[in-house]
Amino acid sequence: MxxxxxxxxxxxxxxxxxxxxxxxxxxxxxxxxxxxxxxxRQKKRANYAVRYAYKQIGDPYRYGGTGPRSWDCSGLAGGSWRKAGVKLPRTTTQIYRAVRHKVSRKRLKPGDLVFFYSGRSHMGIYVGKGYMIHAPSSGKRIKKVKLNSYYKRVYNGAVRPGL
Structure with missing residues (x-):
């Protein structure tokens, strides 16, 4: 039974x-x-952030600059995404830690934030086709540059804000 x-x-x-x-x-x-x-929704915001970053090309770099007339690298990224409706922390390391969606270099999309050097002390906004817009350093201006072999060597991660 x-x-x-x-x-x-x-x-x-x-x-x-x-x-x-x-x-x-x-x-x-x-x-x-x-x-x-x-x-x-993220793609729409990313496109807006990229368009805003393009409008800043030619503005001067200023350490600690958060715009609208001068920028540092994280100020430019934060300002672009803020205009798109996404608030980011102030510094490069804070941004990398705060944005949960990490992205590989092979899967970059326009609007992703790319980071460089071992301490992630520099960043740019990926705009597609192997290019980014960034605030390079003192005495220089915001510009669009190719992610060439130098940037590939010092690359240290990427995030996708707005998800």
Whole structure:
């Protein structure tokens, strides 16, 4: 009798996971829609941040500059994303830590923030096709540059704000 009750119970237990999977399918589809909506909203904000960064090309670099007439590297990134509706911390290291969505160099999209050097002491805004806009250093102006072999050598991560 004991053996028969185990046999009778087994099919009912085996059927339960299949029913749970069917019930979970609509929830997974809803999560996928939310992800697509979030991704679309992030892309729109990223495009706005990139357009704003382009408008700053030619402005002077100033240590601690947060705009609108002079910038440092993190000030430019923060100012561009702030105009797009996303608030970022002030410094490069704070920004890297605060933005949870990390991105590999091979998966960069316009609007991603790219970081350089071992202490992540410099950053730029990736604008697509292997280029970034950044505030280089004292005495220089905001400019668009190619992520050439030098920047690839000192590259130290990227994040995608706005997700």
């Amino acid at each position: 004991f053996g028969a009750s185990l046999l009778a119970a087994a099919p009912a237990q085996a059927a339960a996971p299949a029913q749970a999977t069917v019930a979970a399918a609509p929830m997974a589809a809803a999560q996928a829609r939310v992800s697509k909506e979030r991704a679309a």
